[in-house]
Amino acid sequence: MAQNVPVIDLNDSSSRVDQRFGEALEQHGFAIILNHGVSAHHVGEAYRAVAKVFDLPLHVKQAYETPDNGRLTGYTSPEVERAKDATRGDVKEFWHVMRPGNQLADNLFPKEVPEFQRAMLELFAAMEQLSTTMLGSVGRYLGKPTHHFEGMTANGNSVLRVLHYPEIDGPTTALRAAPHEDINLLTLLVAGTQPGLEILDRDGSWLAVQTPPDAIIANAADMMQMHTFGRIRSATHRVVNPPAKDGGRYSMPFFTHPRADVPLVTAGDYLNLRLRENGVKA
16 A cells, blocks of 8 residues: 555544544545445446446447537547646546436447446446545534535536556657546545556655555545635546556546535635634634
8 A cells, every 4th residue: 555645444433434534635635445335346347347348449439429518428538638737638548427317418338338337337326325425524524514515416416437548558758647636526446457546645745556456545636625725635646657568457436526506615615714814713
């Protein structure tokens, strides 16, 4: 495991989990979660289906690409997405799955791999349940009202992204994923099939993250930073290229999003923040 990345065991008492998880996000932006309840069966079935999908010919996958809706669902081609301020696209392709009945876009599933739909929806449901648990911990740590974050994300627009980082042949200036922060509230990441994930700790050092295969990594994202006025900052991370051929890498992050109509910051929130900063309110 990466040095300095806190490990949260959900078999601990709820109060201990709340404190340790909140402190981990506030101090590091990341945490490794054990005994999280997402079954190895669901993860294994998902990765097997994902490998079959990305083995399809490019023109077949691109038939499921949806630039008209910002690629909210379906397939995205290699090097389309790039990090903010990056000059090149990332060396990756991915598929987006959203909650059925979401407010933004209908899911697309490849008819060529029928088991993909079932595997993705089962994993989505398990990750969404874990997300609710972890958001509850963050809310209690911050002293928010009961079910504060869970209420924001209920029937929301969360996204399960399944990623393929292809084999890299020869020198390239592009990274599998350039340094970036996620847009959403909280990201939950199933352990990838190969190393490569690195996180930028608060002291400015990059830490390589290698977890047990049954662990899930959590990181704070932009909407959490905005909602907490920077108390919990969005975590910067990247996926570096391997030193030698590795056969490619698969990864499955779950991006927890609130509903589109949820205000992240109110005038009252901002006023209270500034009054506390000015020392006139406890």
